[in-house]
Every structure is written in C-alpha cells, then in structure tokens.
Amino acid sequence: MSSKTLIIDLSHHNPEPDWPALRAGGILGVIMKASxxxxxxxxxxxxxxxxxxxxGLATASYHFFHGNSASEMAHYLSVANPALGERVVLDHEAEATLDQLVEAVKYLRESRPDLQVTIYSGHTIKDQLGSAKNDYLAQNTSLWIAHYTEEAKPSWPKETWPAWSLWQYTDHALVAGCSAPVDGNRWNGTEDNLLRWLGPMQPAPGPEPPAEPLTVFVTIQKPKGVDVKVMVEEPEE
Structure with missing residues (x-):
C-alpha cells in the first residue's frame, strides 16, 4: 500500500485546481463527480x-446514488459518457438499499460490460453487509472504502472484498495545486497498477507520419512518327 496521496476526488464544491501543479506534485489521478x-x-x-x-492525469467519474437504479444509471452514463474500459464509481452513502445498489451495478454491467465498476462507501456498506458476502458485488466490483482513522488500515467488509482498492483516509489532505484541503486517498498497490486500475488515459496526439512516396505507372501508346514528351509536376504544399 502506498502511504502517499496519489489520487484525489473532486466535485463542484472544490475550488478549481492548478492541474499541472497537481501532476508535478505527484498526484497521478483524479476521480470527479459527474452526476x-x-x-x-x-x-x-x-x-x-x-x-x-x-x-497528464488519469481520470474517472462517480455518481452519487440515491436508489433509483435504472434511471440513475442511465443518467450517469449519459453525463459521464465513459470511454471504453473506463472506471465508473457508485457513491453509496445515501438512503439506497443493498438490493438497489446491486441492481444499479447490474444495469451498468449489462449496458456497458467493458466498464470497470467500483463501490465507494463507508459505514453504509459496512452496516448493510456486516459479515455476509454478496457474491454479485464480489465478482463485479472493487471497493473504495471511506474510513477516517489514524490506524494503519481501515476496516471493511472482507467477505465481499478480500482487499480494498482505494482508501479515503481524510477529507483534509493538503495537496500541491489545490488551494483548499481535499479528500485524500491511498492506493493498495503500485503506481503502475493504479494507472491500469483507473482505466484508459487519453494519449497526447503525436506528429503526423510522413507521407509515403507514391509510384504511378502510366502506359502511353506512341503513334508512329510522333515524338512524345512527358512532364511531371509536383503539387505545391
């Protein structure tokens, strides 16, 4: 587990960051509220x-879930418009039941089977699962646990998720590039794996490849007694 804040999450409540300063300060990715x-x-x-x-930052989105599974997920996908293989997150801390959460994940998996799905939650998911295992969530999601503690690691529903992926350990992280404290998150792995977990980054456009030389073969029937001259002109660039 990395002890550094490598990834932050933002919403409209947070001031606009200095994006190059974020990257220069060691932040690798940002998860942002979409809907x-x-x-x-x-x-x-x-x-x-x-x-x-x-x-140069990796990105992902999250949706604050209220329990209207299909209609909310349709809204989320239309707003976030996630790229192929992108990570999407359900923020599960309101009044939604566990069954509604499962139905929401099923909607995402059936609508966009390419997407990576994560559940963000704290005491809500702990209270709803307890020591029980939910097979569907175990097989189709990863866990972003919210637990503010000074201890070396958080508590989480281990039967469903043997390991957490992200741990939101504070809402007062001081990060270069942010003028106010933000949510700080620790990653349970290597930096390379974090980038793979977040999903596809949009590559910067590269230079145009040089044009391949074009060879043209022309056949001319030369009449007897007539001189034929051929001139080739290149178009102006």
Missing part, C-alpha cells in the same frame, strides 16, 4: 476532465 440522482449534472465534470487529461 447525482436522476437529473443533477456536475457542471465542472467535463471541463475539468479535459484539463486533467491535458495535464
């Missing part, structure tokens, strides 16, 4: 996503 419920859109999501990608 909530059936209608709310976080207006900062799309512009911030583009700025984060331009700064």
């Amino acid at each position: 909530e419920g059936t209608t709310f859109v976080d207006a900062t999501y799309q512009p911030r996503k583009q700025k984060a990608l331009a700064a």
Whole structure:
C-alpha cells in the first residue's frame, strides 16, 4: 500500500485546481463527480476532465446514488459518457438499499460490460453487509472504502472484498495545486497498477507520419512518327 496521496476526488464544491501543479506534485489521478440522482449534472465534470487529461492525469467519474437504479444509471452514463474500459464509481452513502445498489451495478454491467465498476462507501456498506458476502458485488466490483482513522488500515467488509482498492483516509489532505484541503486517498498497490486500475488515459496526439512516396505507372501508346514528351509536376504544399 502506498502511504502517499496519489489520487484525489473532486466535485463542484472544490475550488478549481492548478492541474499541472497537481501532476508535478505527484498526484497521478483524479476521480470527479459527474452526476447525482436522476437529473443533477456536475457542471465542472467535463471541463475539468479535459484539463486533467491535458495535464497528464488519469481520470474517472462517480455518481452519487440515491436508489433509483435504472434511471440513475442511465443518467450517469449519459453525463459521464465513459470511454471504453473506463472506471465508473457508485457513491453509496445515501438512503439506497443493498438490493438497489446491486441492481444499479447490474444495469451498468449489462449496458456497458467493458466498464470497470467500483463501490465507494463507508459505514453504509459496512452496516448493510456486516459479515455476509454478496457474491454479485464480489465478482463485479472493487471497493473504495471511506474510513477516517489514524490506524494503519481501515476496516471493511472482507467477505465481499478480500482487499480494498482505494482508501479515503481524510477529507483534509493538503495537496500541491489545490488551494483548499481535499479528500485524500491511498492506493493498495503500485503506481503502475493504479494507472491500469483507473482505466484508459487519453494519449497526447503525436506528429503526423510522413507521407509515403507514391509510384504511378502510366502506359502511353506512341503513334508512329510522333515524338512524345512527358512532364511531371509536383503539387505545391
């Protein structure tokens, strides 16, 4: 487990970061709020996503879930418009039941089987699962646990998730590039694996490849007694 804050999460409540400073300070990725419920859109999501990608940061999105499984997930996908293989997160801390959470994950898996799905939660998921195992969540999701503690590691529902992926350990992380404290998250693995876990990064456009030389064969029937001259002109660039 990395003891450093390698990834932060943001919503419209957070001031606009200095994106290059975030990357220069060691942050590798940002998970940003895209939507909530059936209608709310976080207006900062799309512009911030583009700025984060331009700064070389990996990105993912999250949806604050209220329990209206199908309608909320349809709304989330339309707002986030996740790329192939991108990670999507359900923020499960409101009034939604465990069954509603499972139905939401099923909707995502059936609608976009390419996506990686993570559950973000704290005491809510601990209370709902207890020591029981939910096979569907175990097979189809990873865990981002919220647990603010000074201890070396958090507590979490180990029967469903033998290991957590992300641990939100504070809401007062001081990070270069952010003018106010933000949620700090620790990653349970190597930095390379974190980038793979987050999903695809948009590559910076490279230079155009040089044009291949074009060879053209022309056949001309030369009449007897007539001189034929052929001129070739290259088009102006």
